[in-house]
Every structure is written in structure tokens, then in C-alpha cells.
């Protein structure tokens with residue numbers, strides 16, 4: 419196989435460069451947990467394999483629940499995760515406060531924690547991968563936009579760029595928030611919504627050590643995680659508007675920042691009135707109706723690896739492995755991917771993921 423990568427800008431210029439770099443196994447569906455488990459081995463070996471420092475930090479993820487129903491879902495998610503080999507645990511609010519000092523636990527009824535959930539730097543990961551691919555002779559064509567997908571007699575046979583038509587045995591659509599547009603070039607209709615998600619970086623009034631877990635209130639959506647010993651990334655908010663991937667706001671509004679600060683203040687006593695807002699950032703999730711990706715050969719020669727709904731960075735290793743199997747062997751063998759077919763949107767067999775950050 420001689421892959422060619424067409425990139426309309428530069429590697430990492432899309433959602434990957436705006437990602438939080440979070441890697442977790444705490445999901446509510448077995449499919450997402452399995453995608454995490456398949457990816458885990460790769461992340462564990464990444465630095466050694468690629469001889470690269472990717473700023474790995476492993477403080478774990480802590481999910482807390484205010485409502486009894488949410489707590490019960492968390493407990494059953496943990497059981498399912500444990501069956502699939504993930505060492506997450508269901509814990510009390512008191513234990514949650516030990517892990518995340520300052521947590522306001524008066525109204526919490528339960529929590530779950532996974533110590534191996536972690537963060538890495540998406541830019542360092544992208545650069546390490548690009549270097550390794552180019553060292554292996556892979557042709558990465560920067561500033562080369564795919565303008566059409568060529569289809570002949572129901573089969574995809576190549577793409578068009580400013581350099582003309584390039585024939586291929588298969589075309590893989592991995593265009594993140596632009597994926598719906600690439601699919602449309604092949605007359606394939608995929609329900610992928612580019613959705614705005616924002617992060618603010620703040621310096622909290624109270625000390626929050628860099629080793630505390632990402633802490634998320636599943637009932638309000640408020641979330642924070644230390645970026646380093648001084649800065650904390652915060653997020654949440656209910657609004658995730660659809661945006662044009664070619665023109666969307668690159669930073670957060672005052673209103674959003676204010677709402678999110680209120681949310682984390684309700685969650686932890688560390689965000690007092692002296693908290694400083696250092697920066698804000700936004701990017702796009704490529705969201706499907708059930709927050710699972712589409713991973714399939716949609717038609718002969720046209721493969722979609724799209725719609726990762728905010729989990730595409732951490733699940734990229736599994737996605738790469740499964741697509742390679744599809745292309746080289748004709749089917750995926752590492753895990754069952756029938757549930758990731760786009761047919762689910764028509765036949766109603768979707769499986770909504772509850773734990774979306």
C-alpha cells in the first residue's frame with residue numbers, strides 16, 4: 419500500500435490542534451470503551467515507539483453525579499468498564515473530594531474514577547507522527563485541498579486536487595469537521611454536525627495541584643482539569659452551536675466564560691472571585707447523533723473514518739488500526755465495527771453515548 423495524505427492546510431490545523439489531548443476509558447457504551455482499550459496499548463508505547471516527549475500526564479478522570487439516576491448510570495458504567503478490563507471504580511463523594519481537593523460534595527451522591535485516564539500534547543503527538551511517516555517515505559501533500567471525489571460505476575477511484583486527478587484503489591475520508599463535505603463529493607450523506615466547543619484557561623484563586631484529576635459534573639456539564647501547577651482548563655455550558663468549519667469563532671465570548679466560571683465555582687471552592695482568566699480557545703467537534711464515529715467502507719473504495727464526536731484524538735490509534743484492516747484484509751478483526759456503520763442512522767440502531775465532555 420502506498421498512501422498519500424492530502425491536507426488542505428498543515429497537519430494538526432484542524433480539530434486535532436485544538437483538542438484537549440485527553441485520553442480516557444470511562445464511557446457509557448461498550449463500543450467506546452473498546453475503542454479506548456484498543457488505543458491504550460498504543461498510547462502506552464507512543465513515547466518509546468516514536469522517540470518523542472508528548473508531555474504525558476496521568477492524573478485520571480473523575481466524574482461526579484448530583485442526581486441519583488446519574489449516579490446509578492455511573493455505577494453500571496463502571497461495572498461494564500471493569501468487565502472490559504478497565505480499572506475504573508465507583509466511589510463515594512468523600513473519596514472524590516480526597517482526589518479533587520476543594521470539591522463541593524454537599525449535593526453529590528456518587529462518583530467514578532479511572533486512575534489511568536490521562537492527557538498528552540496533541541501538537542507534539544502530531545509532529546512525532548508526521549516525522550515518522552515522512553521518514554518512512556509517506557507522501558504528505560500539504561496545502562493540497564481535495565476538491566472532488568471521483569466515482570465510476572458506483573466505485574470510488576480517486577480524488578481531484580489542483581494537481582489534477584489522482585487515481586487510488588481506495589479513498590479514506592478523515593476530514594474531521596469537514597467530513598460531511600467530503601462525503602457529499604462522493605454523493606454520500608452523513609449526519610455529521612461541526613459543533614463549537616470552548617475551553618477557558620484560568621488561574622484559580624485557590625491552589626489546584628497539577629496532579630488532580632479532570633473533574634466533571636455529569637449533571638451540570640461543568641468540567642475542569644489542571645493544565646499545569648498554575649493554570650486550569652475549564653469548560654462546560656449547554657450550548658454547542660453548529661458552525662461552518664471554514665469560519666468559526668476562535669475564542670470564547672464573555673457570556674460563555676462567565677457561565678462556565680459559575681459552573682466550576684459550584685463544583686469546587688477553588689474558583690473564588692480572585693480567579694484570573696488567562697486565555698480562551700475554541701474548536702469543532704464532528705458530532706454524530708449518537709456521539710459514536712462512522713467507521714466503514716460506505717461504498718466500494720470509499721472509506722469513512724469520521725464523526726468522532728469529541729473523542730477522535732484518543733481513539734485515533736484504534737481508528738487507524740481498524741481502517742488498515744479494512745483496507746488490507748477487507749474487514750476489521752481487532753474489534754467488531756458493525757455498530758459503527760452509517761446504516762444505524764436509518765435503521766434506528768443508534769447507541770447514544772452519555773459521557774460527552
Ligand SMILES: Cc1cc2nc3c(=O)[nH]c(=O)nc-3n(C[C@H](O)[C@H](O)[C@H](O)COP(=O)(O)OP(=O)(O)OC[C@H]3O[C@@H](n4cnc5c(N)ncnc54)[C@H](O)[C@@H]3O)c2cc1C
Pocket residue numbers: 424425426427428429430431432433434435436437438439440441562563564565592593594595596600615616617699700701702703704724726727728729730731732733
Ligand atoms: C475544544 C476541543 C477539545 C477536544 N478535546 C478532546 C480530547 O480531550 N480528547 C479527544 O480524544 N478529542 C478531543 N477533541 C476532539 C478531537 O480534537 C477530534 O475528534 C480529532 O482531532 C479529530 O481528528 P481528525 O483527524 O478526524 O480531524 P481534524 O484534526 O480536524 O483533521 C482533519 C483535517 O482534514 C483537513 N481537510 C479538511 N477538508 C479537506 C480537503 N477538502 N482536502 C484536504 N484536507 C482537508 C483539515 O485541514 C484538517 O487538518 C476536542 C475537540 C475540541 C474542539
